[in-house]
Amino acid sequence: MELKKNPRANVGRNSSIYFAVGLNVMLLLTYLGLEHKTYETEAAKIDILMLTEQLEEDIPITTINIPPPPPPKQVVTQAITIVEDVEEVEETFIESTEIGQDDVIEERVVSVEEVEVEEVEEDIEVPFAVIERVPQFPGCTGTNEELRACFQQKMNEHLQKHFRYPDAAAELDIQGRVFVYFIIDKTGTVSKIKSRGPDKLLETEAERIISLLPKMAPGKQRNRAVGVPYSIPINFKLRQD
Template identity: 55%
Template sequence: MEAKKNPQLEIGRNSGIYFAIGLNLMLLLSWRALEYRTYERDDVAIDVLEMHSEFEEEIPIVNVNTPPPPPPPIVMSEAVEIVEDAEEIEETVIESTEIGQDDAIEAIVDVGDVEVEELDEDVQVAFAVIEDVPVFPGCEKLSKKATKDCFQKKVQQHVASNFNYPQTALDLGIQGRVSVVFVIDKTGHIIGIRSRGPDNILEKEAERIISILPKMKPGRQRGKPVKVAYAVPIFFKFQEG
């Protein structure tokens, strides 16, 4: 009995290929099934988009009325017309009322009859150029140069003996130089004290020292007592540690 199947055909020859194709199809269907998502209708916003055609507004063209240019300047030609003056005009002569050189005032005055009034001028002279410097108590009966040196020495001694470093300045660490300018008036008193320094506390102390200077013999210029300006520096310095 002969077999019905063709012995040349081998059914199991391509079974591996068919198995691989079927396995891939199953994997693809499984992946798509896992990735498939559904949404509720309430969470999905369904809007209607309306499209309108864009309208371009036409800008009207406005013609600006430009004023015409000004007319060219009119050139005036100067015409000189000579008119004969037939009328004679009488000129009026105005005489001066000022006194001339011929009108001398005859007055003879004696030199002794002229009184010279002396003006009491409030003159202030610097200490460096004064003829006779103010005399500090204890500097009397000295030459001009010795009196000047004695004055400066006495002022320095006065500052040193009356010096008091303010406690507030020490606490705040304030120090520096204070320049003091004062005036010895015509009676020998100290006036017009001014100071300039790094702080108001030091300035007040420097002014206090100068304000208690003793009364002096005033300085003289051309034999007359005058005000004399003098400047003295006061150093405020402390040693730390």
Template identity: 50%
Template structure:
């Protein structure tokens, strides 16, 4: 005859559940113990003291200045007394007045100094600006300057090519270009500053393709004229 057992009194019935609950409880205690943080209340301080007051006036450094000692007292010069009977020779004072016999220089005898003409005059100050090919019909200096700027922009837009290596690397920016229009109308002394060598090389290529211009003149004399312009490289 087999013994009868009550299933509700069997202790091994929920053993797996109890094991999982116990394991979760132990892991929870371990996590709390690892994350538990304590702070030392004795080291509290006002963090507002770390911020400098931007309106605080700087106190100038005072350098003590020492008064220099007075110069030494010099003895008075010895005065020599001369007897009245002794003759004294006075120095002769030359007269500054002119007489009628003195020759007066004529105006033609005076050599006038020739003023040296400037070798280089800025674009905005020159009397006769350089003439870009196609701007010869303009009459006033302001119209020639405006036409020069317009033709420069048209030349850059016509010859502009974005460097392939700059496109692949995503390089863009502004290249500042400065060059000089020589006395014969040619372009020289090109200087560039930009964010990348490939952009500078492209800007130099564009400026070197500029046509020969009519040179600028100052006092009817051909002079060198520096000119600067920015070239923007933008990726779309």
């Protein structure tokens, strides 16, 4: 059977190509439309400043009245007159005070007045262990050995009587041994109290106890009152109930 239509007159044979080209053109136009930017234009007004009138104005000339300079000072010249020396001036001669070999030295007796020599008593300190006569605690009598034992017993009694544990140290659980050093001077008074311990609270309490010691009979060395240094440890310890 023969075809009636001409193959060249077939309209749909290239439709897919036309469709693809049209689609690409539409996509391109859409992209250009989205990416296109527009700006608002404002009318700019330019003002021109005319300075011709200001430049043409004449500047007035001002005159400054400057006073004339003062006249130069006149230099007064004095005439110098030479006067002849009429009066004679006597020259003074200064004798030398140095002694030469030919000078004779006068012998003179210099009297020496009597000079009073004042004896200054030195504060002698003798240790408690070697002193001939130990300080006598009130209430102690007997030989030197008995006085020594009585002194130590009275000292222990004094510590037990006046001992008081500091409240602040007890709250902080501060314990330890305090070494107290003092001197029983030649008048029998306790002085120069020093202490060394683990805490200042304990040291203060130990010094307070020693400062309450009574006045004693001073220690003697060769029948002369002397100072006697003494040291004693005070143990601060809390009881564990």
